[in-house]
Amino acid sequence: MIQVDRVTKHRGGRLLWRDLSFTVARGEVLALTGPSGCGKSTLLDCIGLIDSLDAGTIHVGGTDAGRSRRRARRLRRDHLGYLFQDFGLVPDMTVDANIRIGRPGRSRGARRMTTAEALERVGLAGRGSDRAHDLSGGEQQRVALARLVVKQPDVILADEPTSALDDDNARMVLDALGDFASAGAAVIVATHAAPVAERAATVLRLERTS
Numbered sequence: 001m002i003q004v005d006r007v008t009k010h011r012g013g014r015l016l017w018r019d020l021s022f023t024v025a026r027g028e029v030l031a032l033t034g035p036s037g038c039g040k041s042t043l044l045d046c047i048g049l050i051d052s053l054d055a056g057t058i059h060v061g062g063t064d065a066g067r068s069r070r071r072a073r074r075l076r077r078d079h080l081g082y083l084f085q086d087f088g089l090v091p092d093m094t095v096d097a098n099i100r101i102g103r104p105g106r107s108r109g110a111r112r113m114t115t116a117e118a119l120e121r122v123g124l125a126g127r128g129s130d131r132a133h134d135l136s137g138g139e140q141q142r143v144a145l146a147r148l149v150v151k152q153p154d155v156i157l158a159d160e161p162t163s164a165l166d167d168d169n170a171r172m173v174l175d176a177l178g179d180f181a182s183a184g185a186a187v188i189v190a191t192h193a194a195p196v197a198e199r200a201a202t203v204l205r206l207e208r209t210s
């Protein structure tokens with residue numbers, strides 16, 4: 001589902017990674033680990049088509065967006081889903097509106113779940129008209145999960161998704177990521193947390209180059 005081929009990236013004059021290649025299949029969870037500053041978030045951003053490479057290619061579902069912004073936009077809309085450490089919600093918007101940002105995505109199987117059903121799935125039934133900024137951190141990450149539940153993307157990119165959460169909410173997020181993979185998504189998680197990496201089928205450790 002994700003094919004990373006000989007990618008290279010510099011930041012601020014420093015080499016982050018050179019000629020890096022790997023693949024992530026549907027149903028697979030890959031953990032990206034390594035010391036602070038080694039470029040985990042940057043690599044996720046490149047795979048998520050919100051940052052650009054210096055060299056190499058990344059295919060998402062067989063398509064390389066290359067330099068085409070339109071193709072990148074389509075791939076983001078149709079295939080990619082994100083989960084961030086700081087939740088990535090629009091604070092002044094309602095929970096329902098935040099969940100709808102993820103659509104249209106791709107509906108796997110039969111009917112797409114409604115926002116109300118997705119909220120029930122993540123334990124937030126009836127909270128759709130609350131403003132995102134009125135929710136706790138754990139609740140906000142549940143909203144971000146509900147957005148993925150509705151969108152059902154083929155690829156989920158999660159950047160330190162549990163580091164701002166207590167143990168119960170962290171476990172819920174990890175269970176949900178496992179469920180997305182079981183349903184056929186390719187999942188990549190950047191993390192410092194050993195329990196997160198332990199759940200992944202594959203661990204890719206990046207090193208600091210200097």
Ligand SMILES: Nc1ncnc2c1ncn2[C@@H]1O[C@H](COP(=O)(O)OP(=O)(O)OP(=O)(O)O)[C@@H](O)[C@H]1O
Pocket residue numbers: 011012016034035036037038039040041042043190
């Ligand atoms: N917008 C930016 N402009 C210039 N340099 C940046 C920018 N964002 C990050 N960097 C630098 O790029 C390098 C890689 O950062 P990145 O956030 O990808 O690492 P990371 O492995 O995810 O780190 P952490 O584990 O601390 O989150 C760091 O040296 C960082 O200072």
